[in-house]
Amino acid sequence: MRIGTNVGMEIDGPKTMTDIVDEVRRAAELGLGGAWWAERHTADALTAATVAGLAVPGLPLGTAVVTTYPRHPLTLAGQALSVQAAVGNRLTLGIGPGHRERVESVFGLRFEHPARHTREYLRVLMPLLRGETVEFDGKIYQVAGQTRTPGAQAPSVLLAALGPVMLRVAGELADGTVVVWTGLRTIGTHVVPGITAAAEGAGKPAPRIVVNLPIAVTDDPDLARAWIGEHFGRAGLVPSYRALFEREGVRGPADVVVVGDEHAVERQLRAYADAGATEFIAVPFGSPEQINRTLTFLGHVNRAAAGSEA
Template identity: 55%
Template sequence: MRISLNAAVGMGGPQTVPHAVEEVAGAADNGLAAAWLPQMPPWAGIAGWDALTVAAVAGAAVPGIGLGTSVVVAQTRHPLTLAGQALTVQSAVGNRLTLGIGVSQAPVIEPTFGYPFERPVRYLREYLEVLLPALAGEPVEHKGEALIANGQLTFPGVTAPPVVLAALGPQMLRLAGELTEGTVTLWTGVRTISEHITPRITAAAETAGRPQPRVIVGSLVCVTDDPDSARALAAERFAGAGQLPSYGAMLEIEGVASAVDVILVGTEEQIAADLRRYEEAGASELIAVLFGTAEDQARTMRFLSAINN
């Protein structure tokens, strides 16, 4: 299983772009597979840097390491616009980008952006019917229920980035397996990956004649001898995550009450065992969000570096 870092999350508060680049450089220096950049919502107290712009800046400064977005919200950008931006970044970073996209959730989209959150699977299917050929440089002529798009993008020497979806529900997992390279998840425990995510997306990929899909698991990770304090810190910031519908459904499958119940906290031996269980469940990559004290975060990075190399 590949080990990557979710950079620029801003666990300690708003960050600058140079600080985000430092985190990507740290991931590269420690031999991690990739650095993923989140597209944070435009809420007070959060540095809502544009994920693709940060990926371009970081990729230009830091060679070698893979880069990804986890995830760009589809409703906020027309698929031709997103394709052009992603291909621009892909050119800047030497074809190291994975484009993660998703539709977010109604309690985020409707009050924040004012867009109706209706039939998200249909919307994202249409979105991909425009985005994927546009990324490949093919002409697009699309007039659907949700989207209209006409155009063609030409980027010499640029390879279309692989696309993964933030797919959790059955229909979205089917769509991800049929049309993309996989899913990137958050707040999903081992049982959920094993019994829900992996079998559904794999079956969809097999039916569509596609390769084994990527199952990318995002999780808070803290190597520590004081797990109670680490969990209290996580609960202070993230306990409400389970109230969002999609995440709440995943926690129900897992059989736990809170998002904090699926984070990875403990000694090196405990977390190594957790990662083995994730891999056995079908996870192909872990995106680690480091948290805890500065000492705990440094210890966690050393551990992740050791198991990834």
Template identity: 50%
Template sequence: MKLGVAAGGIGLSLDDVIGQVREAAEAGLDSAYFNQILSWDAVQLAALAAREVPGIAVGTAVTQTYPRHPLALAGQALTTQAASGNRFTLGIGPSHGPLIEKHFGLSYDRPARHIREYLSALVPLLRGEQVDYHGETLTAAGRVEVPGAEPPPVLLAALGPVMLRMAGELADGVVTVWTGPETIADHVTPAVTRAATAAGRPRPRVVAGVIVSVTADPEGVRRRVAESLGAASDLPSYRAILDRQGRSGVEETVVAGDESAVERTVRAYAEAGATELLVSPFGDERERARTLGLLAALRGRPAGRAQ
């Protein structure tokens, strides 16, 4: 299983974010991913980080589809692929109804239909093909050519059965959030793998996003996560996956404890079928340093390099 980090954070400068990616590369980690909210553009960040930090893979986990036409996103993604020397993975997702409707003024009607049509246009565009797609929710006609850019892998943010099926059938895999190892093992991995097999596609990637803190105060960490991110527990898709796991809030999915406890859970994700663990280090400066130090140790690097 590969190990990556979710880079970024509220109030960070561009140099701060690039510094996180550089730390991850020095720790021997495989990748750094960026999320799209209402701040830095995730695809552009990936391009900049790849140019500044050689070797490490970069990606989005995820960028929102509704505000970005497939032709526009294909151009962005292929540009980033060229800038990175073909080290880019494009993770996409429909986001959430309250956010898309409130911030962008767009309808969130039938997001699964939207994603099926979006991928039907986007994937051939990423291959450099001429597209003339006319669906119920979008039209895309044209071709995107970026010399030197290979088609980037596409991951779909998915938690429910319909979206997981599309992640295997139409994309290269799935990226999840708020999912423990048991849910990866008995829900995510089987669903996306069945869909990929039925569609004659290669084994899908399963990228599991998780908040991790190596700490002496795991309950304190979970309390702080609840304070800062607890509102996410009420978003419908997150509420459904939390209910499936018997969890009351997102803070209960946090991996927190000493080095040995966290390492056991990291290994449990690998055994569950995750092909890549996307870690969001959480806590104060010392806790974050311990977390990155553990990841470095798991990659055979001296922990001191990660601090």
């Protein structure tokens, strides 16, 4: 299981573009398996990935995730392929429809028929990324066009999918899924079987299953969980996340994070790999010392895993 890390999260304060590049460079130096960007009200994720990718060669890059509703698939295809051409085809494009509260209150758009929206979006986006001409006449999208970007290969596309319908869409049309706030039981009994069956039914290869969670290597796991409860407790109010916590049988975000000393964290990461996760995106948190301890250890684990697979 490859281990990367989120960058530019601003958990410990605002980040300039130089700060973000430094985070990515540090991740590469520590031996982590990738740098990922969440969509936040700061630097644009794909632009930041381009800047960092040009400054730090070799490291895989990804978005987890950018929201589809405010982006036409033809526009996103052109942007993603431009990033690919700039960074030497190292991008994983993670996308998702987002949540009703954010789409409607922040973007002022109507969050209607998210599964239909996502299915049509991918039916347009995937061939565009391959450089094909698209003529699509759906209920939501009517698209006629093509995107040509010399030197760009189609990036791997991950869909943020939590419920059974979206997991089916991810398995049939995307290359895998990226999930957040998802516990071990839910990965093993819900996410992996659902998306794998859909991919097999569509005649596709085994999907990528990317788990995105806060993580802390610490000698005080109770304090770390309390920190998550204070800073991310409101995630439990989002309906789709609340359904996840109920499925997992836990109360909220603090109960699904990965925390403990080095041995405990390694055991938890191994359990996610055994459950079927192919990659892990670490969101380190806490004091600067705790974040550094966490990233240093995760770099060691990732290098060891890569060495064993070589």
